[in-house]
């Protein structure tokens with residue numbers, strides 16, 4: 209214990225717990241259900257189940273490790289298909305990881321409906337693996353006690369530095385884009401970072417985020433992706449999915465127009481020699 213960690217555990221409506229940021233108080237997951245959000249906001253729209261059924265392995269880029277719950281949900285899906293998951297996860301706060309490990313190894317996050325406890329066990333595996341990863345300086349480690357499930361590589365630091373430092377040809381089949389809100393922590397929603405994330409998607413890769421912001425959707429388009437409507441999860445607004453080309457669920461025409469106009473403005477700003485290219 210450092211005595212400085214004050215991430216606070218909160219229980220969400222599906223019975224699973226998440227953590228609240230010590231300063232701005234935003235929660236790592238929807239208060240309607242942390243496990244529900246991990247499954248329905250990330251795994252389902254990324255079509256992880258279908259992908260795991262077709263591939264020998266699935267490569268996941270997890271932006272914002274937090275308490276590792278989105279990774280646990282992905283493991284649940286991949287493990288059901290006996291497909292190993294190779295995760296690269298990006299986190300700048302050692303404290304959130306240490307808090308999650310301290311709480312979750314003893315009492316993993318579990319939705320009330322998951323009476324079998326298998327999901328909670330997967331969260332424990334993730335946290336135990338993150339503990340291993342913290343001791344091994346950015347190297348890939350097998351899932352703790354379950355190497356059959358795949359591996360995890362934790363990049364500790366600001367994702368704006370750690371992601372570009374990956375090998376240029378390292379691509380991902382799936383990306384969970386889950387920073388705090390633009391209002392609280394805008395950095396990972398900036399067009400340059402979105403372009404970095406977009407560049408990491410494999411040709412047929414798929415990204416999902418809870419953000420429904422015109423600016424974020426425009427940033428992903430300006431980075432060369434096709435964007436579409438993500439699912440509504442509980443009472444939350446529909447999020448955003450993105451991929452390289454193809455078709456995705458469409459926005460209302462009014463929204464579509466605003467997104468395309470904003471993407472055009474971003475492209476013009478990026479191409480203009482008079483404009484900064486790193487605006488948020």
Ligand SMILES: C[S@@+](CC[C@H](N)C(=O)[O-])C[C@H]1O[C@@H](n2cnc3c(N)ncnc32)[C@H](O)[C@@H]1O
Pocket residue numbers: 235236237246271272273274275276277278279298299300301304365366367368386387388393395396
């Ligand atoms: C909404 S929480 C993520 C929850 C997580 N996906 C999970 O399943 O538990 C956002 C996380 O992003 C991290 N974060 C915020 N800014 C970051 C940055 N610039 N680089 C890396 N991580 C960052 C925060 O510390 C926080 O843990």
